[in-house]
Amino acid sequence: MTLELDSERESYNFFPDIGNIPIDSKASRNFFHDVISMESFQRLRNISFLGCADYITRINGKSIKHNRYHHCIGVGIIADYSMRYIKEFSENYNTIIFSALMHDIGHFPLSHTLESTIRNTFDIDHHSMTLDIIFGQRDKYSEIQDIISKYKINKLLLRKIMSGDLEIPLISSKKMNIDTFDAIPRSYQYFNNSKSVMDPYHLVDCFFSKNNQKSRMVLANFWNSKGDVYRSLLQSIDILASEILSREIFILHSQRFEESHLRLTDKKFLSIYPEIGILYNNVKNKKLVFNKSELLSDSELDITNFVDRKFITNDWNDHSDLSNAFEEIRQDAFVNINVNVMSSKREKKLL
Numbered sequence: 001m002t003l004e005l006d007s008e009r010e011s012y013n014f015f016p017d018i019g020n021i022p023i024d025s026k027a028s029r030n031f032f033h034d035v036i037s038m039e040s041f042q043r044l045r046n047i048s049f050l051g052c053a054d055y056i057t058r059i060n061g062k063s064i065k066h067n068r069y070h071h072c073i074g075v076g077i078i079a080d081y082s083m084r085y086i087k088e089f090s091e092n093y094n095t096i097i098f099s100a101l102m103h104d105i106g107h108f109p110l111s112h113t114l115e116s117t118i119r120n121t122f123d124i125d126h127h128s129m130t131l132d133i134i135f136g137q138r139d140k141y142s143e144i145q146d147i148i149s150k151y152k153i154n155k156l157l158l159r160k161i162m163s164g165d166l167e168i169p170l171i172s173s174k175k176m177n178i179d180t181f182d183a184i185p186r187s188y189q190y191f192n193n194s195k196s197v198m199d200p201y202h203l204v205d206c207f208f209s210k211n212n213q214k215s216r217m218v219l220a221n222f223w224n225s226k227g228d229v230y231r232s233l234l235q236s237i238d239i240l241a242s243e244i245l246s247r248e249i250f251i252l253h254s255q256r257f258e259e260s261h262l263r264l265t266d267k268k269f270l271s272i273y274p275e276i277g278i279l280y281n282n283v284k285n286k287k288l289v290f291n292k293s294e295l296l297s298d299s300e301l302d303i304t305n306f307v308d309r310k311f312i313t314n315d316w317n318d319h320s321d322l323s324n325a326f327e328e329i330r331q332d333a334f335v336n337i338n339v340n341v342m343s344s345k346r347e348k349k350l351l
Helices: 026-036 039-046 052-056 068-085 087-101 115-122 126-136 142-150 155-163 178-188 200-207 213-234 237-252 259-263 266-272 274-284 292-296 344-350
Strands: 303-313 326-336
Touching: 026 039, 026 068, 026 087, 026 142, 039 068, 039 142, 052 237, 052 274, 068 087, 068 178, 068 200, 087 155, 115 237, 126 155, 178 200, 178 213, 200 213, 213 237, 213 303, 213 326, 237 274, 266 274
Parallel strands: none
Antiparallel strands: 303 326
16 A cells, blocks of 8 residues: 655654654653653653554564554644644644654553453553543652643643543544554554655545545555554464464463553563463464464364454545444454463463
């Protein structure tokens, strides 16, 4: 998939940092700088973007190096770019940008890899952790409170945006938003096809010109690309099997778990659960190989369920907005892999 880009605009940088924020306003750059410089934000440098996929996926022999740090800065930059289309919210610029930059501040180590298991076992997810960090633990995260005070961020509005209680066009839209406009193009970089990388600036322009037939086609391509990411990347046999095995290993050693572990970096978390890191190395180095024929012939085969996602584009001409034009269907699916009940004996065989 290749989208037509604006040749006069600088291309989107998937690795933004303090020194290369593409924003004209000095005041806004200073704001970005102060938020990004916080210790709690710097932690995101060491939180992998797609969890186990970052540890086992290689393109041309090189490992992928995406993280939640670059993603969150990217979402903030896309929010800044979007503000030209929602000028009625201009007086809330700092609050909106802060919500974008901080949306993943509570992300667990290994991104989403263990989140469903942690949520089901300990009733914690990264959304609730994010809200707790910003609004709950004020003493522990005083640097965040200092930023909120310094830049006069509207905490009531901030909570509404981050809780999903207020929908601002694209900023917090349900189906297409600034988060996915970075996440899906970023995920496409895990494929060995640079021409398939979508330009988030172009997606924003198309979102706010939805009545244009060309823009509609671009948005439809984007929506379909979400299906490509899930089908060809996140639900590929190596990643899906590695995620399931990670969860089973974590449950096997759950007696080690402390809630504070969820605020660690990937590296520190894997030092507590080294078995997961060994698993990833074995998959990356092809010491442990998954494929359907081997799985289906395994005498220890169990059936493990996961959530399958399908992204459907309906007849655009029947819809004046995005609420019905694009549809996501989630349903239980099953994969054949022998990890339904992990045991120490089986773990040793895998690792």
